[in-house]
Every structure is written in structure tokens, then in C-alpha cells.
Amino acid sequence: MSPMKVFGHPMLTNVARVLFFLEEVGAEYELVPVDFLAGEHKRPQHLKLNPFGKMPGFQDGDLVLFESRAISKYILRKYGKADLDLLRDNGSIEESSMVDVWTEVEAQQYYPAIAPVVFECIINPFIMRTAPTNQTVVDESLERLRGVLGIYEARLEKSSYLAGDSVSFADLNHIPFTFYFMATPYASLFDEYPKVKAWWERLMARPAVKRVCKNMPTKF
């Protein structure tokens, strides 16, 4: 069988998300480059894979999927190993619900706080070259992020990872934007939250994570 195909550039946060899970399960895959600066993701060939013209596109045999979180869950369900069990599919409904809770927290609370800092400090000025840093947006987002990190600190006083004492889908979803945040001038914010900092260092020490992050540039 031909390997799974991921269409997109590995520096993009949503592409990186899918790659983390492919590397975690150790599946064979092919990364097919899409030149987003040339607008390739808006052309008919890519729109067949993702009608919204976003990246990544994804193909496994005849199956076409889009939306990085959905693709990632598919990879874990189809190719995941029992001893990894990042979705807790092998556990109780209560255990998998805790993964769902903290996966939603990432999407609904953490991402809206951290992403604007990354967009303003890295993505817009250096990658897209669309706009200089808007300091008001950065400052408001940092304030919001402090609130979120305070709640994470309390949570991580109770368990090593967000959904319990082993790593889950929820934790790994935090990596793409946090990785780029750590390349902004505000990385030291995490020093104020020692449990969060230690959690972050545990995630970054994972071999699968290291393999993906080496293709995510932070100097421009």
C-alpha cells in the first residue's frame, strides 16, 4: 500500500500538528510540498483535497480528509498503538472525556490567547510579510495568556499531563503554537509557571516532537 500523503509545508502549525502524530505512531508517510507563498493551496488540485483551500491536505489510499485535528484523530485511531493510546480509546468514557475537555481547552481558551502573539511577532511580519507587529494586540493577548497559564499551573499541580499522568492528544495539540511562541521576545512568561514550564520541557523532549520541530524555522 502506498504511504499516507500530507500536502503542505512542515513549518505551518496545522501541518506540523499532523506530522507530530504520524511520527508518534511511527507510520510511513510522504510529505508533498505545497507552495503557499505562490498560492498553490487555492488552486483546483489542492481544492480537491481541501475545499476550504487550507493546509494540510491528506490522503490515505482513497480516503481524503481535511482539518488537522480530524486528520490527527484518524491517524491515531487507524495506526495508533495500544501502549501509546493518546485518545484513551482503550480506557473508560470518563478518561477519554478528560482528553476531549483539554483538547477543547486548547482550541477554545489557549489558542485564542497565544496565537495572536505568534501571528503578530512571527507569522505576519516575517513569513507573510503583511504587517508589522501590533503591540496592543500582543499586550492584550499576553494578559489573556497569563490567565490561561495560571489555570494550567493549577491543573498540572494535580497530574503530570493535562488529562492525567500520561501524555495525551490534548497535550500534543499545544505544541505548534507554543513552539513558535518560545521564539518570540515573550518566552520568559512561561518561567512564572514552573509546572507548565516542566510540562512543556517534557513534551519537547519527545523524539517524535524533535523530529518535526527541526523543520519549523524560528529565525528569519
Added chain:
Amino acid sequence: MSPMKVFGHPMLTNVARVLFFLEEVGAEYELVPVDFLAGEHKRPQHLKLNPFGKMPGFQDGDLVLFESRAISKYILRKYGKADLDLLRDNGSIEESSMVDVWTEVEAQQYYPAIAPVVFECIINPFIMRTAPTNQTVVDESLERLRGVLGIYEARLEKSSYLAGDSVSFADLNHIPFTFYFMATPYASLFDEYPKVKAWWERLMARPAVKRVCKNMPTKF
């Protein structure tokens, strides 16, 4: 066993989301009012249920959950019936992945397009009384929503519902914001997308949906 408890006001979109699924599965539950205009959701009693101070809070026996999408999945997994199977947990990985894809599309593409219109036209001016309608935001969001609805129209030409020929978790997640959108001056936008309009009418005809929507006021 005491019934599940949902803490929050049924007019709020994230509370309504949970109520749709409780009504769909026919589970017993108690709705515990939280006076959000008086800031009750920011007080210690509510923060024990949801550390982010958001609604709804949720309790089932000793289990406390937050984030409405996570609560909803818990309800379906714990109390769902095989003949409803809104998550396609009884089907193949490919089938449940299509539910994941369109659930993420709702969160990542549809919501960011439709929500600003609802916030600007209904929630901010009439419920929160914080600001008048910002017409620029409304116009930009309507433009974005047209793009999204065009893709939905193409999808719904292939199947009656987003993830196939029967209703799923993905479809029902669209209801709260679409319901309020239909009370804005822009409801007729949906008339331009006949498959989407018919899909919406099928969702609104569901008895469980009707029971929840009668507690979602659209006149102020």
C-alpha cells in the same frame, strides 16, 4: 442516581449545545440557573465546575466536565443509543472521521464566519448591552460566510447531511449560532443556498431541537 446537572442559562449558545444532545438521547437532567448578567459564573462556586469561568458547568455524579463540545461527546458516549449513533462510534474509523472533519469545519470555518454577525446584531447590543452593531465587521463576516456556505452547498449536493446520509454530531453543532443568525436581518442569505436551507429546515424539524430552541429568545 441523581440526574446530570447543567449549570448555565439555556439561551447561551454553549449551554444550548449541551441541551440539544441531552434531549436527543432522552437523558434525565437538571438545568441549574447561573445569573451571568450578575457575574455568577466568575464566582468560586462556579469556578469549581469550570476554572475558566465559562458556561456551561456540568456534573454527572462525581464527574465534573467543562467545554460544551467535550460534555456533548460524553453525553453521547455514555447515554447515546445505537440507532442514533451521532458520533458514528458504531461504524468504521472512516465514518467517524467524517464526523470529526465536519465538526472541525464547524469550529474552524463556519463559526468564525457566522458568529461575528450574531455577536454584532444580537448578543452585544441586546443581551450584553456593551456596544452597537459594527457594520464593517458584519459585512466582512457575511462575505466570509458566503464562501463557507458555497462549500456547504456543494457538500450537501452529495449527501443529506454533512457527514453522510444521516444526521451526526457535526450537523447538530451548527444549530446554536445558526438559530440566532436566522433572527438577524441577514437570514435571507441562506435562500441563495437551497441545499443548505433544506438541511437547516431538516435540523429544525427535530423534536429535540424544538424543545431547546423554545428557550432561546430572539426578540428583545
